[in-house]
Amino acid sequence: MEKPTQKKEKLDTREGSGLYAPQRRMFLRYAGATALATTLLLTTSCDDDDDGMTDPEAVDLGSGDTGILNYAYALEQLEAAFYTEVVARSLSVFSQTEQQIMQDLKGHESIHRDFLKAALGSAAIPDLEVNFSSINFNDKSSILTTARTFEDLGVAAYNGAGQYLENAGFLTLAGKIVSVEARHAAVIRDLITNGTFSDSANNQGLDPAMMPADVLQAASPFIVTKISANNLPK
Known part of the structure; x- marks a missing residue:
């Protein structure tokens, strides 16, 4: 099967688009936050932990x-790459309401991606090559099950890595992003089975946390590019 390529796509910002108003407002909020994050990044010192193999x-x-x-x-x-593929290839398998949800998720994840890239500046890693050949984009169940995996993984990743952020500004911004990811996870769960939106929470009412190595291992079937997390804080 031919591997789908990750394309840079523009959000539909026409005033008639359902994404226009909320996505434009979110972009403006993140644009201001990007300036803050970039400034903070320039003042963040490098760790001495760069001796890992x-x-x-x-x-x-x-x-x-x-x-x-x-x-x-x-x-x-x-x-962002996943939802871009869903919107490009799979909207016909969803109802009108579900189509809007998929488009909104694509918009949110694209904004998160672009925001982090701007904040990192020259320190950003390159674009990753992804592989979605295991996903049946003509089957709603396959799409939603994968979406649940990605959203749950995203929430667990932010929860696990937040403790390592030394800059309070970064921690605040990460908290804002993970709260959106959790909303994504909830709506995807409800699309799969109505009423299961909070099933990921444990007995203490908390979402799980995962360490970077475990998250990257879980995501590895979908990422062709080799990634090293050896120098992340431990």
């Missing part, structure tokens, strides 16, 4: 706060 063919996420932001950026690239 790294595959020379792998993309190294880096260390310190930069490494954590690149880690988040990698996951947002994956999610």
